Amino acid sequence: SYELTQPPSVSVSPGQTARITCSGDALPKQYAYWYQQKPGQAPVLVIYKDSERPSGIPERFSGSSSGTTVTLTISGVQAEDEADYYCQSADSSGTYEVFGGGTKLTVL
Amino acid sequence: QVQLQESGPGLVKPSQTLSLTCTVSGGSISSGSYYWSWIRQPAGKGLEWIGRIYTSGSTNYNPSLKSRVTISVDTSKNQFSLKLSSVTAADTAVYYCARGGCGGDCPLDYWGQGTLVTVSS
Numbered sequence: 001s002y003e004l005t006q007p008p009s010v011s012v013s014p015g016q017t018a019r020i021t022c023s024g025d026a027l028p029k030q031y032a033y034w035y036q037q038k039p040g041q042a043p044v045l046v047i048y049k050d051s052e053r054p055s056g057i058p059e060r061f062s063g064s065s066s067g068t069t070v071t072l073t074i075s076g077v078q079a080e081d082e083a084d085y086y087c088q089s090a091d092s093s094g095t096y097e098v099f100g101g102g103t104k105l106t107v108l
Numbered sequence: 109q110v111q112l113q114e115s116g117p118g119l120v121k122p123s124q125t126l127s128l129t130c131t132v133s134g135g136s137i138s139s140g141s142y143y144w145s146w147i148r149q150p151a152g153k154g155l156e157w158i159g160r161i162y163t164s165g166s167t168n169y170n171p172s173l174k175s176r177v178t179i180s181v182d183t184s185k186n187q188f189s190l191k192l193s194s195v196t197a198a199d200t201a202v203y204y205c206a207r208g209g210c211g212g213d214c215p216l217d218y219w220g221q222g223t224l225v226t227v228s229s
Contacts, residue, residue: 096171
């Protein structure tokens, strides 16, 4: 079955830039979405269609795509950005959705 | 503002069927071209997409769960439901309902708060 691969953890200091990658063979064909999840809360959409930002999401969150890898970038990381981040996309035929394993962002 | 709320038993016995309902408020479940999904998350683990339904009743399921999952919709009640049969302890998780999940073209943009289902005798 189709899989999306994320690094388990990323650590950055406040004010630095965090980059979280997500790799999958169908990503050149399918959009990717990014969700932020804090402990005990439901996930929140932070990026849709590779690079679009929903209303209410800070400008420091951005997304990009290159080949089989998509990247979530958080510029000027703040303590409140510490959370788990998940990428999500679909298989090449669009039959089912898939989540990456998640990346724990630690703000040092 | 669309809101979703999961409901159902918090404890299910092994081999039985898990049944959950998601009630949608703030808009009609049948208005617009939306899909409605179920997602689950075991404690300390990642998100797993279970399946989706369109308001027409068309469904798609995670291949790894397909043999045990049924998702249905009741537009008169503005609800959609999940049934997962032959459950084991591995099905213990927080279950979320969400709007979206349409094969790569739309986000899961509204989520319920989640409901914990424990499989135990």
